[in-house]
Amino acid sequence: MKISAFHLMPHRELPDDFEKRYHSVWVTPPWWELADARRVGQYYNWTLDELLYAARAGFDGVCTNEHHQNAYGFMPSPNLMGSVLAKLTNGTNVAIVQMGATLPTSNPPIRVAEEYAMLDCISGGRLVAGLPLGSAMDVSLCYGITPMEHRERYREAFALTLKAWQAREIFAWNGRYYQLANVNLWPRPIQQPHPPVWVPGSGSISTFDFAVDNEVCYCFLSYSGAKSAKAMMQGYWKVVADKGRDLNPYRAGFLQLVAVADTDARAEEKYARHVEYFYHKCLHWPVQWLTPPGNQDYRSLVATVTNPMRRRAEDLKRLRYRDFVEQGYVIAGSPATVRDRLKEEVVEGLRVGNLMVLLQIGSMPHELTLENMELFACEVMPALRDTWNDEGWVNHWWPESLRGTKPTPAIAGRAAGGA
Amino acid sequence: MTTARQNVHGADAGTRARTLSVWHDQIRIRVVSKGSGPAVVFFHGPWGLAWDPFLDDLARRFTVYAPEHPGTTPDTPDDAGKLDGLWDLVLCYDEVIDALGLDSAFLVGHSFGAMVACEMAAAYPDRARRLALIDPLGFWRDSDPVVNWMLMNPGDLPAQIFRDPSCEAAQRMFGTADDPTARVRVMWAMGVTGKFIWPIPDKGLKKRIHRLKAPALLIWGRDDRLVPAVYAEEFTKRIAGARVQMIHDAGHAPQLEQPETVARLVQEFLLPPAETFQGPDICQSSSAHARRGPGKGLCA
Numbered sequence: 001m002k003i004s005a006f007h008l009m010p011h012r013e014l015p016d017d018f019e020k021r022y023h024s025v026w027v028t029p030p031w032w033e034l035a036d037a038r039r040v041g042q043y044y045n046w047t048l049d050e051l052l053y054a055a056r057a058g059f060d061g062v063c064t065n066e067h068h069q070n071a072y073g074f075m076p077s078p079n080l081m082g083s084v085l086a087k088l089t090n091g092t093n094v095a096i097v098q099m100g101a102t103l104p105t106s107n108p109p110i111r112v113a114e115e116y117a118m119l120d121c122i123s124g125g126r127l128v129a130g131l132p133l134g135s136a137m138d139v140s141l142c143y144g145i146t147p148m149e150h151r152e153r154y155r156e157a158f159a160l161t162l163k164a165w166q167a168r169e170i171f172a173w174n175g176r177y178y179q180l181a182n183v184n185l186w187p188r189p190i191q192q193p194h195p196p197v198w199v200p201g202s203g204s205i206s207t208f209d210f211a212v213d214n215e216v217c218y219c220f221l222s223y224s225g226a227k228s229a230k231a232m233m234q235g236y237w238k239v240v241a242d243k244g245r246d247l248n249p250y251r252a253g254f255l256q257l258v259a260v261a262d263t264d265a266r267a268e269e270k271y272a273r274h275v276e277y278f279y280h281k282c283l284h285w286p287v288q289w290l291t292p293p294g295n296q297d298y299r300s301l302v303a304t305v306t307n308p309m310r311r312r313a314e315d316l317k318r319l320r321y322r323d324f325v326e327q328g329y330v331i332a333g334s335p336a337t338v339r340d341r342l343k344e345e346v347v348e349g350l351r352v353g354n355l356m357v358l359l360q361i362g363s364m365p366h367e368l369t370l371e372n373m374e375l376f377a378c379e380v381m382p383a384l385r386d387t388w389n390d391e392g393w394v395n396h397w398w399p400e401s402l403r404g405t406k407p408t409p410a411i412a413g414r415a416a417g418g419a
Numbered sequence: 420m421t422t423a424r425q426n427v428h429g430a431d432a433g434t435r436a437r438t439l440s441v442w443h444d445q446i447r448i449r450v451v452s453k454g455s456g457p458a459v460v461f462f463h464g465p466w467g468l469a470w471d472p473f474l475d476d477l478a479r480r481f482t483v484y485a486p487e488h489p490g491t492t493p494d495t496p497d498d499a500g501k502l503d504g505l506w507d508l509v510l511c512y513d514e515v516i517d518a519l520g521l522d523s524a525f526l527v528g529h530s531f532g533a534m535v536a537c538e539m540a541a542a543y544p545d546r547a548r549r550l551a552l553i554d555p556l557g558f559w560r561d562s563d564p565v566v567n568w569m570l571m572n573p574g575d576l577p578a579q580i581f582r583d584p585s586c587e588a589a590q591r592m593f594g595t596a597d598d599p600t601a602r603v604r605v606m607w608a609m610g611v612t613g614k615f616i617w618p619i620p621d622k623g624l625k626k627r628i629h630r631l632k633a634p635a636l637l638i639w640g641r642d643d644r645l646v647p648a649v650y651a652e653e654f655t656k657r658i659a660g661a662r663v664q665m666i667h668d669a670g671h672a673p674q675l676e677q678p679e680t681v682a683r684l685v686q687e688f689l690l691p692p693a694e695t696f697q698g699p700d701i702c703q704s705s706s707a708h709a710r711r712g713p714g715k716g717l718c719a
């Protein structure tokens with residue numbers, strides 16, 4: 001299987017009473033009160049250093065993502081980060097997994113197609129092209145897109161992107177939302193017919209259909225862990241089967257928060273406050289902002305309102321570290337604990353071939369993040385890596401030149417003998 | 420055309436409902452109507468159409484036609500997707516007025532619906548005989564931003580819209596907190612009307628409003644916490660002779676909180692006795708008064 005290091009690039013030093021003093025971590029957090037540009041420059045550099053460390057430690061891929069007006073993760077342009085990573089990982093077998101640039105907030109959306117093609121060229125064909133719908137907070141609240149048009153714009157932009165990469169002739173795009181008279185992308189990606197496409201989702205049925213119909217890797221970017229994702233991912237695999245596709249585990253990606261220490265007790269000592277910071281501060285926003293009126297189509301709205309099971313019931317601020325670990329929001333503990341739980345609950349439980357792990361969590365400082373990454377790479381990853389190999393699946397959703405290879409760990413010390 | 424009054428929210432036995440097919444048969448518009456006399460077309464606000472005592476009162480002297488905005492009728496939720504923007508919506512309503520067999524009508528609207536009425540009167544000046552706008556949207560002031568109700572917790576909406584959120588009209592509009600049917604109706608109505616005004620409800624009316632020929636009356640709830648009453652000035656400074664009536668003890672929906680007062684003002688404006696607009700019996704404010712702001716010499 002393929003295992004990638006994911007990063008949100010959060011604000012690591014929000015005040016202790018942040019969630020009491022401020023309305024939301026997203027859209028409205030006041031920059032001048034909460035942040036300092038020089039310090040934030042340090043966060044960006046730490047983020048890049050951490051992902052580069054992961055690349056050297058033997059992860060298969062490094063992931064960046066896009067959010068706006070947001071202290072919980074603020075890479076408004078993931079491709080700026082991705083281009084640094086692409087350049088500095090040249091000569092390795094690490095994939096640049098952009099999870100990714102958001103189509104409806106890019107105007108015209110061929111900007112994403114262009115930048116991804118650049119990244120593919122710079123990296124020598126190591127790009128994984130994540131094409132997310134984007135959250136309502138980013139797309140509608142920050143970037144002004146009408147909620148009812150969000151999905152339609154995305155689907156039109158998605159089709160335009162795929163065509164722009166592949167078309168042999170210059171073409172005109174006369175769409176409902178985008179009109180371009182001469183689409184003639186420069187550059188084109190190295191990977192043919194186009195880089196592998198991943199589509200992140202949050203469990204909506206229409207996205208399952210979309211992912212399967214378009215033969216992309218469906219990625220559930222969850223902060224709630226495998227237990228709460230079980231029913232959703234079963235729903236996805238049912239759609240895969242119903243549409244007559246094979247149950248190739250590489251059709252699925254999943255993001256899991258992970259914290260590793262020598263023992264379970266040490267993990268609690270080292271990570272508890274960072275985990276609580278993440279769930280209490282970084283996910284602090286009015287719940288209705290996730291789905292402003294019009295964001296869901298009528299049938300989804302009816303399903304959400306009439307089925308209380310689909311409503312988010314849990315108040316995360318009442319939960320503490322042990323709750324998050326017990327309920328699987330975070331998989332934390334000794335290497336053995338993390339290994340076993342990841343394998344059983346996530347990889348096999350959800351049938352995941354493309355695993356993403358979030359190892360820098362909330363306020364976690366740079367040094368501790370590197371420790372977490374190193375322990376994961378040395379003590380956990382080797383036990384997971386060969387999962388699915390005996391079934392002979394091909395990971396069509398990974399750069400072809402990297403499919404058969406394993407990155408060579410270059411981290412000194414424990415990593416040398418770890419595997 | 421079909422007749423289907425069932426499920427018309429708040430409709431009583433005296434109302435009629437029919438469904439018009441417009442936009443090359445792609446959009447069905449249900450129109451609730453009542454009464455006889457000169458035609459009034461009423462455009463509802465962002466929370467869906469609910470037949471109410473204000474409309475009932477108007478129906479004593481007028482034939483009131485209340486179309487549901489495209490997509491807000493429960494069995495045709497996807498019809499709103501046939502329209503791409505406000506220009507399409509205005510054209511669509513031009514077809515609706517034709518389909519009702521009307522050349523012109525008194526146009527009355529509330530909130531989003533008042534903005535639609537004003538856009539109709541600007542696009543088709545001869546369609547509007549007179550224009551009564553109740554807490555209309557359509558403009559934007561950085562100093563007094565319109566509150567985006569679509570980002571609020573739905574449970575907090577009644578208190579933002581009504582001066583008294585426990586009033587019967589608030590119940591009629593939003594239902595009880597645990598009523599899923601009402602929740603879907605209100606959320607969807609906000610979504611499909613929001614399509615035409617997101618993210619700022621200024622879609623260029625200021626460029627078009629000079630085209631109005633019809634006399635206009637503005638009704639504003641003095642305690643409007645959604646579209647502050649200072650917005651009345653945006654209309655009065657652009658519409659010659661426009662009057663403002665501030666309504667005491669009312670928020671963003673004065674026709675629902677003070678139905679008798681608002682119905683009387685609207686009726687007297689639409690069909691004044693011998694066309695005497697400046698009569699001493701109506702407490703009114705001219706544009707000049709309105710410029711002094713709400714609560715200064717205005718009354719209901």
